[in-house]
Amino acid sequence: MKFFIDTADLAEIKSLASSGLLDGVTTNPSLIAKSGRDFKEVIKEICSIVPGPVSAEVAGTEYDQIMKEAAVLRKIADNVCIKVPLTPDGLRACRHLSDDGAMVNVTLCFSAAQALLAAKSNATFISPFVGRVDDIGWDGMQLISDIVEMYQNYSFKTEVLVASVRGPLHVIEAAKMGAHVATLPPAVLRSLFNHPLTDKGLAQFLKDWQGTGQSIV
Numbered sequence: 001m002k003f004f005i006d007t008a009d010l011a012e013i014k015s016l017a018s019s020g021l022l023d024g025v026t027t028n029p030s031l032i033a034k035s036g037r038d039f040k041e042v043i044k045e046i047c048s049i050v051p052g053p054v055s056a057e058v059a060g061t062e063y064d065q066i067m068k069e070a071a072v073l074r075k076i077a078d079n080v081c082i083k084v085p086l087t088p089d090g091l092r093a094c095r096h097l098s099d100d101g102a103m104v105n106v107t108l109c110f111s112a113a114q115a116l117l118a119a120k121s122n123a124t125f126i127s128p129f130v131g132r133v134d135d136i137g138w139d140g141m142q143l144i145s146d147i148v149e150m151y152q153n154y155s156f157k158t159e160v161l162v163a164s165v166r167g168p169l170h171v172i173e174a175a176k177m178g179a180h181v182a183t184l185p186p187a188v189l190r191s192l193f194n195h196p197l198t199d200k201g202l203a204q205f206l207k208d209w210q211g212t213g214q215s216i217v
């Protein structure tokens, strides 16, 4: 399973990139606004830090505007992945961009039917938002399970990118279902390390080691 990080915070991206765990980055207009940075500059910097796909979302909603913006974003770096909304114009742009060799992430997916349309439009990634589905009292992980099953039935190449992840259980469930990617807020990625028995065991080992009076180097 690939791990993307869902942020435009460069300090977080640098810090987590050094862990060797990052396979890509996703951003959205809200995360760019939160960063307070110029969109194109921040995407360029992220692309230079993380070699994997870096999703940069268009702001246009009509086909012509989406294509114009995508042309600008694609020039920033080879690893830019154009993020388009799951709308008729977004999917039309997805098909054309993908046929032209661009990576495309179709965002704001909330149903299996929408995911089917994205796969038929040759999306590189489909982004179902599990947390936002849970928020309205539906089952976000059931959506992932349905999409994974449906894509497997037809050997679609589109990768399932689990988005709007709120905690470690979303990640574990997604991995068990065979989702290709999860994009994680930095705090969720860090939380995957945590276990009280690891902390307790390490403290005991260090105490016992100190008692030996030895050093390795």
Ligand code: E4P
Pocket (backbone or CB within 6 Å): 006, 026, 027, 028, 107, 127, 129, 131, 132, 163, 164, 165, 183
């Ligand atoms: C996905 O690409 C989105 O940026 C993101 O996962 C949205 O998550 P949120 O629901 O926490 O805003």
